[in-house]
Amino acid sequence: MRLWFLLAIAAMQSAVLNGGKVIIEGQQASYAGKVIELATFADPFTGKDTILARCTVDTAGRFKAIVTIDQPQLLYARLGTFKGYLHAEPGQKYIISMPEWQDLSPADKLNPFFEPTEFQFIIENDTNSNSLNKRILQFDTLYFKQLARFTRPRTINKDSLNRAKDSLLKLVSDDAPAFFKDYVTHKIGLLELLAMQYRVKYLSKQYFEDKPILYYNEAYLDLFNRVYDKYFFYTGQSLQGKTIYTIINDRKNYRALDSLLQNDPVLREPNLRELVILKNIHDEFYASRFSRSGLLAILDSLTKLTQNQLHKRFALSIREKITRLMPGYDPPAFSLYDSQNRLVSLSDFKGNYVYLNFCSCQSYACLKEFDLLNNLARKYSNKNFVIVSIIIDEDTASMKPYAEKAGMNWIFLHYAHQPDVVKKYDVRGFPVYYLIGPDGKLLLSPAKSPGEYFELDLFKIMRSRGDM
Template sequence: MIMQIRIVFILVVMFALVGTSSGHPDSVRISGHAPGYAGHDIVFHYHKDNITFTEEVFVTISVDSTESFSATAAAKDNPLYVFSNSGVHYLYMYVESGKHYQVVLPEKTPRTRWESLNPYFEGTPTHIAVLNHDDDELNNLISEFDGYYETLFGEPFLALTAQRDQQILDSVSLENERLFSGTGNDWFDDYRRYRMAFFRMMARVEASRGISDNYFRDAPVLYDNIAYMELFNQVYNNYFLFLARTARGKSIHDDINKFASYSRLMNTLQNDDVLGGDRLLEMVMLKGLHDSFYGSDFSRSALLRILDSLAVSTNYPEHAHIARNIREKTTRLMTGFRPPEINMKNREGVFVNLSDYHGEYVYLNFCTAASYSCLSEYDLLQRLDERFGEHFRIVTIFIAEEFEAMTGFLEKNDYNWDFLFYGDQPSVLKDYDIRMFPTCYFIGRDGKLLMSPAPLPSEDFERFLVRTLRSDGLIR
């Protein structure tokens, strides 16, 4: 599936440029102007890896009363793709250690009520314009190339899919080289190469197996190159199911479901000579393990055992890191495992972590004041709090664009349990797989999930709560 990238060029009045150095070789500095954001925070994230796409906070930017900001963050991978879901915009850019980026953000535009109610709303992709760098800066190169790349999916794409004309492909390739070669930026050259390979595959000029042979076999694994990993994820999507249908991979179900064996699975994958060396082979295994958690063909417990074996056996630190991320992602909402961490402001503006409730039962719920279903549950939550509040904690993740919307709601309503502001960690909706409001989870005193998801108050959650508290000797 092609993600259509809309490049939004932000027109600004240029002001005096500053130096491009962050002042420290191991940090990144971002400063500039954010119209409409005065007094608010903008949180930028990055992906811990490009198989799980687990999000981690990169930097929180506080915008002052003049709509200006400056923030410094520790450098991660180099370059690093960072992004922020901000109102109707999905802001993104690439940052490199030791550099200072002076930017102007598009004016803040809040989401509509209905957009706010949709946990999977995606804003307009907006590549942030960098003011204080020349044309050969990575963001400028990618922005210009992506604009060109999008045009290929018009007339050239239609002509290729209809005619399979090699001359059209040669013409596109020559134009690409004429416009974008000679930058001296190896990361950008790899980005171009794998974007064009993706185009070839989408136009059905080259099949997945040919792409695997020509672009991945015997080539370096580019873990942090967005274009490489997008193509990788497309080519090796649900690879185990594909391989199991072939003579060389017919043992894959036994390797996993019967033996739960990392070594047997590795031997089976080695039968597919298109995978080349151990590094790529193991990356494909990681991708296959990840995808298999979301199907019904393989035992989840067996997949976890193989994943754990890979994490301790691999010779590649990157793979151990990805294996841990896959385990964390796939078990985060399973009963008996710890749910994703939360770090959000309460009504007093104090940041609270989910781990702060360790030792207490927690009834975690996700709600918004714009949902009648949520509002109808609040009176029942209040009754639970009044009856059992000394034995368990109710924690509501309040879905709103502005912190003031939560505090204003609480000023009008006498609800005494804990409310936390979702805007400090928007990724929490994906972390908890929130598909409707309200959604609830019940967490034990050891910090692990007891019910995932849990019944709503209107679905007789009280009966389960009473049974749990009695079994723990907290009530009679």
């Protein structure tokens, strides 16, 4: 008993000394020279990462990363074809093992739908059978077995659901970490939802009314996103809520929307209500039920009026995503190398019309338009007009013959320095074109290709702006 007490005191002292510091280290020879980024989700809606730490693996394959967190949360690293994750707790050190490095294939790099193989990191220095990560692994193993049973409709009823819940709850001891208890609670809520034995309204009240918002617990957020899916749409189906269309599409009034949603007893708590609004603005932007300009205006109002700094950050993240390729907004920035190894940034072309395209020098569809591009570049060379081609090939060798060919009058850049530029511009095939104005805002997104009479659109735009 005395030994246990001394160990507990030592653990508490360590946590106090380290504060919210988390150390993650390991060794895998095949990672030598690679850069490892430890991340968490930027917000519950956009799928974007927030990078918490970045480290370069040494020549022996050793690495060490330090992050600072104030509560347990999911951390992950994208490692070629893999995505490893663990649940980190403040003040802890994790020595992890990793699989052999596997590069993404050229096709996977360009595939916007590519999903890495996920795995939970093996923590070599975790000797506690009741640690948070081992508890979650044990729970998830049983949970997914139970979940598989409920994909067979004949096996679903409340009795079988209750038996499944009881078997899962047996894994939760009184001394379990609070994060784990919350994780289990909301995973069970998700099971209830997927088993279709409870109405969404019941689940909303049961799991979210007068409950703390667990921003860093992915089980809570998963259930939240499913329970409040299409909430604006369903609100508009009721007699009391049908004014939501006028409020968003015509009035574009955040305060009126906020007032309307207070009619739902579960959403009387302002922070939960704001979170529901943020989720639905994000989701509805990609549907066709509400005005995009109305949704964007309400998002901007929420950003200004919210007292919750986390919600402000979420709102800005959503705004960056939904306006990323919209005409009238800033396109994603990039800095890439040309064939002479000079770093060129999009901002370098401010004051010019930029006809931006993504292509491959191994694609016939791209190559057949090179002469048309060159003609455009020559014809408009004195009109503050530049053409920039971002080449999506394995290396720069394929673009050099074109970039350095005499008479080629436009700029070739290679994507390798910033490979995520492909996803940022939603490139799903070749070629893809955009037109950016002298003010740095998108004018045409996407733009037509030269063979589709892009020049006619360019002429109309330039003339309307007094540039012709």
